[in-house]
Amino acid sequence: QKEVEQNSGPLSVPEGAIASLNCTYSDRVSQSFFWYRQYSGKSPELIMSIYSNGDKEDGRFTAQLNKASQYVSLLIRDSQPSDSATYLCAVNNFGNEKLTFGTGTRLTIIP
């Protein structure tokens, strides 16, 4: 069983709509959760981090964490063509600084 799982997509969303990206993880002791955006040919860029259950909003982005169900999601409101990228979910565990990455979801915003 993969430690961090994401739907690889591609996920196509019309411009202006809400894009919803999901991630599940297998280790119940996971403590910190991150979303990275990676444009083709570029390195990953951190866009959201979340550490406790509930929602965390930053501009058009909302991260949601549910530790009981072991999932974390990213919502992108008012999607723009510039949001087209691969989104990587990453998790680390208490006392362990290493990140475990999911395989990423490729998102395409359709104008």
Added chain:
Amino acid sequence: SAVISQKPSRDICQRGTSLTIQCQVDSQVTMMFWYRQQPGQSLTLIATANQGSEATYESGFVIDKFPISRPNLTFSTLTVSNMSPEDSSIYLCSVEFVSSNTEAFFGQGTRLTVV
């Protein structure tokens, strides 16, 4: 914001040779890591670069193939040794800053092609 400089940004190398990739940060970091990202794939951790001591390697990666140095808090190198075409990949340096609360940031990456 802090700058993570990784070089070279790309290289084409002959099989059997070695390439050393450098990662320089302009402020002190707590952790430095090296990742590999093969085409169309996610990131795989190669090793944690430990200051002044041997790196901690992940399963499937060995020091003889990927020697790593970290002489101080802001600089690390990864060498890809005795390269084969299977080593063609993007290699990424990642760091956690003292104030970043386990958030990790990446250098620009090194795109390596072995011919």
